[in-house]
Amino acid sequence: MKMLFMVTDSEYEPHCLTMMREKGVTGYTVIPDVQGAGKTGLKMGDRVHPGASVVVFAAVPDDSVEDLLKCIGQCVADSKLCSSTHAWILPVEASLQGS
Secondary structure, X not given: OEEEEEEEEHHXXXXXXXXXXXXXXXXXXXXXXXXXXXXXXXXXXXXXXXXXXXXXEEEEOHHHHHHHHHHHHXXXXXXXXXXXXXXXXXXXXXXXXXX
């Protein structure tokens, strides 16, 4: 099991979630209106530094990682996700799942 951790501009959230569902990711968590700084500058959600990002993460099977990353890369190339989209794959060492 791996953790897909993705950051993209908030306006791309609908396509991001559609893409994940199409790739078989049925469970995910979204943290909306994330502020921060990076290559594209500050995104603080105010008049001086408008815009915000969204964080999407999901536990995914090991065998789906390569396909998901290729799909995310293709979505960036096709401008379905912004060029500042970042995605990381992290190991899941342990899991506690509630009922």
